[in-house]
Amino acid sequence: MKKITIAIDGFSSCGKSTMAKDLAREVGYIYVDTGAMYRCVTLYALHNGLFDKDNNIDIAELEKRMPQIVLSFSLNNTTGMPEACLNGENVELDIRSMEVSKRVSHIAALPFVRRALVEQQRRMGKEKGIVMDGRDIGTTVFPDAELKIYVTANARVRAQRRYDELKAKGIEADFESILHNVEERDYIDSHREVSPLTKAADAIELDNSRMTLSEQKQWLLDRFHEATEQ
Ligand SMILES: Nc1ncnc2c1ncn2[C@@H]1O[C@H](COP(=O)(O)OP(=O)(O)O)[C@@H](O)[C@H]1O
Numbered sequence: 001m002k003k004i005t006i007a008i009d010g011f012s013s014c015g016k017s018t019m020a021k022d023l024a025r026e027v028g029y030i031y032v033d034t035g036a037m038y039r040c041v042t043l044y045a046l047h048n049g050l051f052d053k054d055n056n057i058d059i060a061e062l063e064k065r066m067p068q069i070v071l072s073f074s075l076n077n078t079t080g081m082p083e084a085c086l087n088g089e090n091v092e093l094d095i096r097s098m099e100v101s102k103r104v105s106h107i108a109a110l111p112f113v114r115r116a117l118v119e120q121q122r123r124m125g126k127e128k129g130i131v132m133d134g135r136d137i138g139t140t141v142f143p144d145a146e147l148k149i150y151v152t153a154n155a156r157v158r159a160q161r162r163y164d165e166l167k168a169k170g171i172e173a174d175f176e177s178i179l180h181n182v183e184e185r186d187y188i189d190s191h192r193e194v195s196p197l198t199k200a201a202d203a204i205e206l207d208n209s210r211m212t213l214s215e216q217k218q219w220l221l222d223r224f225h226e227a228t229e230q
């Protein structure tokens with residue numbers, strides 16, 4: 001069967017990566033979490049003192065250092081899922097912290113950061129057979145993707161899902177701060193100048209507020225079969 005490119009975009013914490021991972025596993029495609037890449041650059045900036053005490057970014061220094069920021073994914077043999085590495089170090093857990101979540105949308109709005117990461121993402125998807133999730137995959141990274149999904153869900157539902165996830169991982173979490181962060185990121189991501197989050201004209205929209213994990217998995221699998229049978 002011919003391999004296609006699948007782009008899954010949408011708001012923060014609505015289940016994009018869960019759906020993308022489930023589908024990739026089911027159909028034997030590569031899965032790429034592009035949010036993890038923006039989170040890694042943010043973690044690098046945090047670890048290297050590129051934010052001042054008011055959270056302003058040293059943009060000139062970050063731009064100079066971009067070529068030194070090497071992002072990769074390594075396979076977790078237990079889960080079978082790729083985990084984010086920053087300059088060779090596995091940072092999968094660190095990049096999910098609120099410290100990173102609070103700053104990532106500001107980093108992701110910088111044009112030189114987007115240019116560098118989009119280039120890497122296009123390289124990763126060159127052979128097709130890929131499920132990539134993010135904010136600009138169907139609009140900018142792969143505008144010709146054969147299957148594009150745009151996911152939404154009620155903000156409180158999304159914040160609750162993220163809260164439950166952080167708790168389960170043993171990461172300190174507070175529902176109101178998560179809700180605030182989810183809404184703030186949605187706003188910044190949808191209003192930035194370069195590749196703002198928006199539904200591609202040919203994307204299929206899914207509101208999964210009231211869907212179970214298995215219902216949304218099946219829904220996506222059905223869309224995949226429709227797209228590959230054409
Ligand atoms: N339909 C659903 N019902 C309940 N929880 C869900 C559903 N979809 C995803 N989740 C959970 O919500 C959290 C956020 O999902 P995730 O896939 O990381 O979102 P995104 O990639 O959009 O940020 C995860 O803990 C995931 O297990």
Ligand SMILES: Nc1ccn([C@@H]2O[C@H](COP(=O)(O)OP(=O)(O)O)[C@@H](O)[C@H]2O)c(=O)n1
Nearest residue numbers: 012013034035036038105108134135136185
């Ligand atoms: N393709 C992408 C993916 C993420 N991002 C940025 O990276 C942030 C983190 O993405 P994410 O997918 O990990 O976010 P969650 O919804 O999983 O919390 C987003 O809020 C965006 O600011 C982006 O700008 N473009």
